Amino acid sequence: MASKSAWRSLHHSAKRRNVLSTAPYRCFSCSLRSAQNPPGRPDDSSRMTHFGFETIPEGEKESKVGAVFSSVASSYDTMNDLMSLGIHRLWKDHFVRSLNPGSPLASRSGDASSKGWNILDIAGGSGDIAFRLLDHATNINNDRETRVTVADINADMLSEGRKRSIDTPYYNTKRLSFMVANAQHMPSVPDNSVDLYTVSFGIRNFTDKQAALHEAYRVLKPGGVFACLEFSKVDNTLLNEVYKRWSFGAIPLIGQVVAGDRASYQYLVESIERFPSQEEFKEMIRTAGFMIPGRGFENLSLGIAAIHKGVKPVDA
Numbered sequence: 640m641a642s643k644s645a646w647r648s649l650h651h652s653a654k655r656r657n658v659l660s661t662a663p664y665r666c667f668s669c670s671l672r673s674a675q676n677p678p679g680r681p682d683d684s685s686r687m688t689h690f691g692f693e694t695i696p697e698g699e700k701e702s703k704v705g706a707v708f709s710s711v712a713s714s715y716d717t718m719n720d721l722m723s724l725g726i727h728r729l730w731k732d733h734f735v736r737s738l739n740p741g742s743p744l745a746s747r748s749g750d751a752s753s754k755g756w757n758i759l760d761i762a763g764g765s766g767d768i769a770f771r772l773l774d775h776a777t778n779i780n781n782d783r784e785t786r787v788t789v790a791d792i793n794a795d796m797l798s799e800g801r802k803r804s805i806d807t808p809y810y811n812t813k814r815l816s817f818m819v820a821n822a823q824h825m826p827s828v829p830d831n832s833v834d835l836y837t838v839s840f841g842i843r844n845f846t847d848k849q850a851a852l853h854e855a856y857r858v859l860k861p862g863g864v865f866a867c868l869e870f871s872k873v874d875n876t877l878l879n880e881v882y883k884r885w886s887f888g889a890i891p892l893i894g895q896v897v898a899g900d901r902a903s904y905q906y907l908v909e910s911i912e913r914f915p916s917q918e919e920f921k922e923m924i925r926t927a928g929f930m931i932p933g934r935g936f937e938n939l940s941l942g943i944a945a946i947h948k949g950v951k952p953v954d955a
């Protein structure tokens with residue numbers, strides 16, 4: 640008899656080719672996909688959304704985004720360096736430093752007995768943020784208890800992450816795990832169980848961003864922190880002009896030359912353009928129930944990217 644993992648991979652390749660419609664046992668990733676319309680939610684089949692500059696039925700977005708990331712998975716890290724001229728590394732380092740993972744939890748949750756942080760890195764893809772979070776906890780805070788679950792809807796991106804983790808001290812330890820999950824509905828993550836929820840360059844791809852923010856609120860402990868690093872709106876006219884020429888002119892072309900895939904990179908730049916402004920996104924975080932610390936966001940490189948944070952109230 641085929642092992643569960645062998646069956647699962649056969650099942651998924653069959654699903655991709657549309658030749659299998661029913662699962663003989665509960666398949667985690669597929670059940671999550673179908674869980675987009677949980678009981679009680681209206682059928683979304685007639686609702687429209689954006690896929691880059693295209694308007695498409697909501698029900699089609701996940702598979703289209705899935706195809707983009709399956710296509711770019713193997714070249715994703717190289718492309719990130721080329722597209723951002725390496726700057727994404729500085730943004731990610733700064734993001735993680737600003738969160739200070741592994742520092743004493745007592746200061747914000749009042750739970751002096753807590754050891755280590757339970758971190759959920761959503762849309763974690765190839766592990767860039769997870770490895771940095773664990774390095775920071777270990778090397779800066781001397782904390783060897785903090786653990787990160789990298790969750791992503793795309794098994795191909797997670798498999799790149801798993802491969803990369805082999806070169807880290809966290810490989811095959813309880814500090815690092817990978818999970819196929821849809822940020823909009825994560826039934827396997829209990830309420831009030833997470834200290835820090837991170838999402839880096841992921842949320843603009845979600846079909847229902849507000850639903851994902853509500854789900855972040857649900858899984859975070861009271862006092863827990865939501866933190867998002869995402870492309871945003873440039874607040875300087877001249878830089879904005881240069882940036883748009885670079886992103887629309889060069890990035891799809893680099894995608895074609897390096898990864899043999901122009902269309903996926905065209906989608907990625909269009910999705911940046913479609914993402915709400917800093918102020919609009921801050922209001923979405925507030926709507927999900929979070930308290931907004933200070934100004935609520937920090938612009939990086941004049942707003943090319945921004946860090947947004949929200950805190951779940953301690954008395955929630």
Ligand SMILES: C[S@@+](CC[C@H](N)C(=O)[O-])C[C@H]1O[C@@H](n2cnc3c(N)ncnc32)[C@H](O)[C@@H]1O
Pocket residue numbers: 704708761762763764765766767768790791792793796820821822823838839840841842844845846
């Ligand atoms: C641009 S990558 C970001 C990867 C990584 N966080 C980083 O900063 O390099 C975006 C990721 O979002 C994932 N994603 C898209 N929609 C998702 C959803 N609804 N739930 C979870 N992950 C999703 C994609 O599969 C992809 O791995």
